[in-house]
Amino acid sequence: MEARIEGRTAELIRANERLKAEIMQRTEMQAKLHASQEYYRALIENAMDIVTVLEADATIRYASPAVERVLGYVPEQRPGKNLLDFVHPDDLPAVKDALAEAVRGDRHSATMECRYRHKDGSWRVIEATARNLLNDPAVNGIVVNSRDVTERWRAQEALRQKEAELRENQKQLRTLAARFLKSQEEERSRIARELHDDLSQKLAFLAVEAEVLEQRLSEVPDPMRDRLRSLKRRAVDLSEDVRRMAHQLHPAVLDDLGLEPALRSYCAEFSVLTGIPVKFSWQKPFGSLPSEVALCLYRVTQEGLRNVAKHSRAPRAAVTLAGAADAIQLSITDSGVGFSLDEVKSKGGLGIASMEERVRLVNGSILIESVPGKGTRIKVHVPLPRRTDETPPSASGR
Numbered sequence: 298m299e300a301r302i303e304g305r306t307a308e309l310i311r312a313n314e315r316l317k318a319e320i321m322q323r324t325e326m327q328a329k330l331h332a333s334q335e336y337y338r339a340l341i342e343n344a345m346d347i348v349t350v351l352e353a354d355a356t357i358r359y360a361s362p363a364v365e366r367v368l369g370y371v372p373e374q375r376p377g378k379n380l381l382d383f384v385h386p387d388d389l390p391a392v393k394d395a396l397a398e399a400v401r402g403d404r405h406s407a408t409m410e411c412r413y414r415h416k417d418g419s420w421r422v423i424e425a426t427a428r429n430l431l432n433d434p435a436v437n438g439i440v441v442n443s444r445d446v447t448e449r450w451r452a453q454e455a456l457r458q459k460e461a462e463l464r465e466n467q468k469q470l471r472t473l474a475a476r477f478l479k480s481q482e483e484e485r486s487r488i489a490r491e492l493h494d495d496l497s498q499k500l501a502f503l504a505v506e507a508e509v510l511e512q513r514l515s516e517v518p519d520p521m522r523d524r525l526r527s528l529k530r531r532a533v534d535l536s537e538d539v540r541r542m543a544h545q546l547h548p549a550v551l552d553d554l555g556l557e558p559a560l561r562s563y564c565a566e567f568s569v570l571t572g573i574p575v576k577f578s579w580q581k582p583f584g585s586l587p588s589e590v591a592l593c594l595y596r597v598t599q600e601g602l603r604n605v606a607k608h609s610r611a612p613r614a615a616v617t618l619a620g621a622a623d624a625i626q627l628s629i630t631d632s633g634v635g636f637s638l639d640e641v642k643s644k645g646g647l648g649i650a651s652m653e654e655r656v657r658l659v660n661g662s663i664l665i666e667s668v669p670g671k672g673t674r675i676k677v678h679v680p681l682p683r684r685t686d687e688t689p690p691s692a693s694g695r
Contacts, residue, residue, distance in 0.1 A: 347368070347423075347442070348443075349380065351439040351440075353439065356377065357377065358376055360375035360376065367423075368414075368421060369415050396427055406426055408425070408427075409424075475654075486546070500535050504529050556591040563595070564576075574613045575602065576616070577618075578617050593656060593659045594679070601652070603648075604648060605633065605673075609634060609672075611631035611633030611634075611672065614630065624680045635668050660679070
């Protein structure tokens with residue numbers, strides 16, 4: 298009997314010890330939980346962002362002290378009010394949708410940017426993230442973390458405004474560039490006509506007069522006759538220089554015969570003047586081109602070959618013209634030293650900018666490929682308007 302009593306007593310003692318251990322463990326856990334709660338409460342109450350706990354219908358249950366610093370409201374006066382009452386009317390549909398999205402799933406979150414009314418009546422731009430913790434026993438609500446991004450928003454708006462102004466300035470610059478190029482071509486055409494029709498004719502007349510004078514003065518001394526011949530040769534050379542200058546300013550062959558003969562003639566003339574052989578080829582015959590397209594491709598070829606002569610040190614070059622029903626393509630290649638496109642553009646040169654602007658004005662595209670030591674390729678693609686005189690094919694294709 299005594300043994301049974303002693304065994305029971307020992308069992309009760311062990312049970313009591315286990316109970317004490319469990320009580321101590323729970324006490325320690327409660328202390329840690331309290332400390333953790335106090336820690337996170339301190340974090341929330343000292344955070345720069347607003348932490349708000351909402352009911353499912355957006356009623357405010359708790360607002361952190363940051364709400365006073367950001368929006369001017371006393372935190373204790375916020376509970377019981379509805380968050381949606383402080384949202385700008387224009388942003389209200391998006392906020393409702395974001396809250397509904399957060400409520401749809403457990404621990405689901407949604408981020409939004411909207412305007413909140415400040416206590417002074419102004420509007421502040423707030424970036425808010427809502428997280429659904431309705432099923433969390435410790436929270437049982439929707440936690441919204443809100444950050445004031447008004448200054449960032451203002452900076453972005455200012456940047457967008459500057460970008461819009463820059464786009465408008467670029468548009469105006471392009472308009473001015475188009476007018477400048479048009480005026481330049483008109484002035485070139487006028488000067489070319491004056492050189493060809495006036496000065497060139499006068500020089501030709503001077504050469505004829507010198508020849509007539511040489512024939513009539515058959516008995517003059519040889520030195521005088523040599524001077525007359527020299528004068529005639531200079532007049533002829535000057536007349537040829539004027540003709541060439543007029544041709545460069547505005548090639549009459551471009552108006553009279555078209556782009557292909559004009560480019561072929563220019564490439565041949567360029568080869569003679571510079572000593573750099575230029576192979577001209579054309580693929581797929583095309584009909585008449587709009588005058589502005591033909592002039593654009595001619596000027597781009599001029600500028601491209603001029604750069605070959607000035608910078609590339611290339612032993613040869615090639616110009617290829619390819620036509621199609623809906624577009625025309627121009628290619629200018631050389632085997633010279635090449636260059637860095639970014640470096641050339643950074644120096645503010647007008648050659649490449651002029652080519653790009655001319656191509657843009659005819660709704661085309663230009664690609665310049667160049668690698669130092671490996672030559673340069675300029676490729677231009679210009680879409681062509683559908684010709685109104687084209688007869689559509691029949692159903693049989695004939």
